[in-house]
Amino acid sequence: MNKIAVYPGSFDPVTLGHLDIIRRSNVLFDHIVVAVLNNSKKHPLFSVDERKTMLEEATKDFKHVTIDSFDGLLVNYLKKTNISIIIRGLRAITDFEYELQIASVNKHLCHSAETCFIMSTNEFAFLSSSIVKEIAQNGGDVSSLVPNVTCHALQEKMFVC
Ligand code: PNS
Numbered sequence: 001m002n003k004i005a006v007y008p009g010s011f012d013p014v015t016l017g018h019l020d021i022i023r024r025s026n027v028l029f030d031h032i033v034v035a036v037l038n039n040s041k042k043h044p045l046f047s048v049d050e051r052k053t054m055l056e057e058a059t060k061d062f063k064h065v066t067i068d069s070f071d072g073l074l075v076n077y078l079k080k081t082n083i084s085i086i087i088r089g090l091r092a093i094t095d096f097e098y099e100l101q102i103a104s105v106n107k108h109l110c111h112s113a114e115t116c117f118i119m120s121t122n123e124f125a126f127l128s129s130s131i132v133k134e135i136a137q138n139g140g141d142v143s144s145l146v147p148n149v150t151c152h153a154l155q156e157k158m159f160v161c
Contacts, residue, residue, distance in 0.1 A: 005029040005085035005116065008074050011036050011051045012044040013150045014058050015132055017124035021089040024118055026064050032087065034059070035077060036069040045133055045157060057149040075110035084112045091120040091127075 005025065011018060011034070025032050034055055038048045046054070048069050059065045070077040078084060086106065088099055103115035120127075132142050136154045143151050 002030045004031045004083050005087045006033045006035050006083045007087040008035045010039055011055060012046055012129050014055050015127050015129055015146050017120055017127040019058055020121055020124055021118050025087050032065050034067050038069055038071045054149050054153055058147040075106055078110055078113055086115045088115055088117055089120050090117045091125045
């Protein structure tokens with residue numbers, strides 16, 4: 001039986017940290033659906049379509065990955081797709097409280113939902129989309145932190161890289 005999991009997130013934009021989690025999750029799951037949250041309230045830098053396009057390009061060599069998006073509650077997306085496993089990356093102890101909260105809320109809303117945490121490699125333990133945007137917005141070099149497609153997209157948005 002194929003083991004399928006969803007890796008939800010904002011991915012605004014996708015970083016090498018996200019790609020590391022996607023790549024390593026293949027050890028545990030046969031197929032990963034990377035699901036981009038359509039979170040207009042968060043005022044993302046990139047539209048959902050732009051984020052999906054970046055993810056598609058960055059994961060094009062991964063055979064076990066498809067890219068999708070969702071609105072509203074993650075548990076509704078789980079029910080719609082018949083997936084029960086959620087993958088989340090854990091970077092540092094500071095992530096733990098927030099991740100425990102959303103895993104517990106999802107479990108409360110959907111009893112079959114199970115969250116599987118994958119520890120970030122040390123190399124990417126400090127990395128986040130917000131940090132990447134802050135560096136880029138201030139003219140810094142993010143080429144060692146993001147895939148080429150993100151670098152080019154940031155370049156187009158704010159003339160950096
Ligand atoms: O990359 P992020 O922003 O840390 O991802 C957070 C995400 C998308 C996993 C979380 O905000 C989410 O699932 N949002 C959908 C709304 C929802 O289901 N909320 C209840 C659990 S917090």
